[in-house]
Amino acid sequence: MTAAVEVPEGLREQAELGPNWAAWLERLPALTTDLLADWQLSVDGEPMHGFCALVIPVRTPAGRACVLKVHLPDEESEHEHLALQRWHGNGTVQLLRADPHRFAMLLERLHEDDLEDLWDVEACEIVAGLYSRIHVPALPQLRTLTSYVDRWTTALAGLPRSAPVPRRLVEQAVSLGRDFVADPASVGTMIHTDLHYENVLAGDREPWLVIDPKPVSGDPHYEPAPMLWNRWDEIVDSGNVREGVRRRFHTLIDAAGLDEDRARDWVVVRMVHNALWAVEDAERAGRGLDADERDWITQCIAVAKAVQD
Ligand SMILES: Nc1ncnc2c1ncn2[C@@H]1O[C@H](COP(=O)(O)OP(=O)(O)O)[C@@H](O)[C@H]1O
Ligand SMILES: [Mg+2]
Structure with missing residues (x-):
């Protein structure tokens, strides 16, 4: 018999984010208990969480150390299991089992260490090396990056003038967004879209493995931004935001062989x-x-300016 799963406080608080969150969080203990029973898993540690998923260390009947990840049902994570299945553990965590209807996955257990404690430039080199492993031809089931960018560009064009964003930057982003939407190179590659320091964990098979994709059919050049805006305090503390951002940006594109302008x-x-x-x-x-x-x-605004002259 499995004991009831306690949802961590930090995740329970997300009930404030809306009725769909509250309803899912309400269901989560029973949902998790059912999954543990159905997949014959025993709990093997304290539950963890990110922004929108519960992650429980578990063991299979054969004693293999894994985690059970149960995600808030949303569009972004709908295809996470497909991407992990396609990557087959090549540069990423291995998917062992999935139940797409319950947004649940059984994953290989990795270590607690992520890229937060490394020198940021070293972390950028590691992540750039992982891009080439995961940027494979997109699966046909994936939504396209351009379908999203089209929608967001339309919304951006209607941004009120009172918004505290320089008009020139808004106009630039609208114009670039339209160009990207019209460009066939903006789709066709499976990209992660949320690849930052906390979504790379230490492993035994390989030193570092990618977790937590929000996959779309997109453009590899879309990938670097989260490596620039995360770990921001260090950039500020360094006293030179422009240099700090540019050092990360150039490390990523040089090590990954990406086109700088794009x-x-x-x-x-x-x-x-x-x-x-x-x-x-x-x-x-x-x-x-x-x-x-x-x-x-x-x-x-500071990041957008720092990468430009
Ligand atoms: N395979 C794994 N092995 C060990 N810990 C994991 C694993 N997957 C996730 N975690 C832990 O759970 C946290 C949240 O998981 P993640 O997949 O990043 O979900 P979220 O979408 O909520 O960020 C991670 O930051 C990490 O601490
Ligand atoms: Mg995460």
Whole structure:
């Protein structure tokens, strides 16, 4: 018999994010208990979580150390199992079993260490090396990057002039976004889209393995931005934001052999989209931007400017 699973406080708090979150969190203990029973897994450690998934260390009946990952049902993670299945553990965590209807996966257990504690430039080199492993021809089931960028570009074109984002940058991102949508090279490669320091864990088979893809059929040049905006305090503390961002950017593109202009244009587009979503979140909540959102928008603008001259 498996004991009831306790959902960590940090994940339970996400119930504030809306009724679909609250409903899923309500179901989660029973859902997890069912999965443990159905897959004959025993709990083997404290539950972990990220933003939208519960991750429980478990063992199979044969004693293999794995984790059970149960994700909030959403579009972004719908194809996570397909990507992991396609990669077959080549540069990524191995998928052992999946139940797409319950957004559940049994994964090879990796170590706790991620790329947070490495020198950021070294982490960028490691991640650049992983790009070439995961950037394979896209599976036909995946949504296209351009279908999203088309939608976000339209939203961006309607951003109120009062939004605290320089107009020139908004116009640049709209124009670049339209060019990318029209460009056949913007689709066709399976990309991760959320590949940052915490989504690479130490392994036994290989030193570092990728976890947590939000796969789409896209362009490898879309990938670097999260390596620039994460671990931001260090960039600020270094006293030279422009240099700190550019060092990471050039390390990534040089080590991965990406085209500099194309990678830079995607960084600009992604950072302005991030700013747009902060404005939209506040609008949806019927309030002005809070301090965190203002700081985040300022950071997005700083990254977009730093990669340009
Ligand atoms: N295969 C794994 N082995 C060990 N720990 C894992 C594994 N997958 C995820 N984790 C842990 O759970 C956390 C959340 O998992 P992740 O897949 O990144 O989900 P989220 O989408 O919520 O970020 C990770 O940051 C990591 O600490
Ligand atoms: Mg994660």
